Amino acid sequence: MACPPPRPLPTPLFSLEPVHDRKRRWRRILHTWCDGRPVYLRVRARRFACTACGKVFTERLPGIPPWARRSQHAEATLLAELAGRSFRSAAQHTGTHPGVLRRALLRHVPGQVDVRAVLADCPEVVLSVDEHSFRRQDMVVTIACVWPRRRLLAILPDDRVETLGRYMRGVPEDVQSRIRAVCIDLRHAWRRAIQRALPGVTIVVDRFHVIQDANRRVDEARLVEQQVTGRKIPRWPLVKNEEDLTRTQASQLAEIRERHPNVAHFHWVKEQLRAFHRAGSRKEAERILSRIILNAEEAGDAALVLWGGTLRAWRAELVAYHTHRVTSGHTEGVHTKIKLLKRLSYGFRNRQLYVRKMLLAFAPLAWLTASPHFLT
Known part of the structure; x- marks a missing residue:
């Protein structure tokens, strides 16, 4: 055929x-x-x-x-x-x-990172929120993923609570469902904004900010005691880790405990907070924190009583560290690189140009999209 x-x-x-x-x-x-x-x-x-x-x-x-x-x-x-x-x-x-x-x-380079592309390989994520200086006292907010991958997600143009809440609400729903915790410092406004935008997400207080706040309170007590007594009280033996003190500093600390019991009480609370973060289990950490709060609230110094009230108000967020074991260390490293880039550029005046320049230094161009920002 x-x-x-x-x-x-x-x-x-x-x-x-x-x-x-x-x-x-x-x-x-x-x-x-x-x-x-x-x-x-x-x-x-x-x-x-x-x-x-x-x-x-x-x-x-x-x-x-x-x-x-x-x-x-x-x-x-x-x-x-x-x-x-x-x-x-x-x-x-x-x-x-x-x-x-x-x-x-x-x-x-737009003013945002494609969050879906950045976190595509992460079934669960933990975020970190911190602030750094744009110009002098003009602060901006840094948002980064600290677990399981360390990646910069956003640099907000200011540090207003409304801006942070609007960004969190603008995160895609499929990404919001994967957020397990957010690590912040001791700032009540940020805690409220995140709880409203991401209900059910655990908030963790960064341990480094807790110790930084403790050292600030110890130093304030030292200055007040120094002004009242007229005697010079060395600062370094109080803010340095007690196990790292030299012999001279250890003897100075022993003298402070003998002559200035109120300052020594502040120092004891600070060292107990360090022991709280070093605790091997959540139950042990809760026991140490309960002892710290009870001891501080029963003290005779009003500043120490206020400190105890602050720790009680943040008790759940402090204990949450022993569940997620995350800190803002990566975010602080991002700030260090940002400071270097600012020095190389002799500062910035244009805020939008600053945000794009910093995102370019951290995020690949494939993660930067031309879609509208969550804040617009």
Whole structure:
């Protein structure tokens, strides 16, 4: 049996014919750098005419936006150079202008991280919320994932409680369901904002902020006692870990305990808080914390009584440390790198530029999306 003849191909509805335009000039597009020298592409887009409608159009070149002087690869290279440098240093290294880098940063790096992409491989997460200085006393909030992966999630433009609550409420629901705990410092407003935005999520008080607050209270008691008695009381034996004291510092601490029992009482509470965080089990930690609170609230010093009330108000969040064992140590490391970048750039004035510049230093470009920010 003979095979049937092949079917004829359908006639296309339209076809393209090249249009010769000798007036169009060759364009020079910056594409990359080689041994510190710029490498340019010499391109000229072709023009075609549709045989069906007669419309003439220009072809789009892959990787080269219309009317652009730099390819997308060159823009990505500029941003990679800018990630760890100041604007002026990166401009000198690439042979461009700081204004070019600023416009590229604002054009390609939004003020947010794609939270879904960052936490895609994490079935459960623990967040950390802390603040750092933007300019002098002008603070901004840092939000990071500290478990099971350590990743920066957001830098909020200010430290207002409304801004933090709006960001937490804007987190996608599938990500909210995976948040197991949030680590913060001793700030009541943040605790209320997180409890309203993420009901049911455990709040953990960062142990380093607890000891920092304890050292501040001990030093305040030392200054008051020093002013009342007129005797100089050394500071270092009181704020340093007791097991790390030198012989001289240990003798100074023994003298403080003998002459200034009120200051020694503050120091005892601080050391007991350290023992609370070193406890091997949750039950042992609860027993130590109960002893600390009872001893502080029964003291004769009003400041010590207030301290005991603060510990009682944060009892659940303090004990939660022995369930999740997380701290804000990674977030403090992020702040250290941010301080370095601020020094390299001699500070910032534009808040949105600052947020994008810092996100560029921590998050890959694949995690930075052009979708609207949760705060907008």
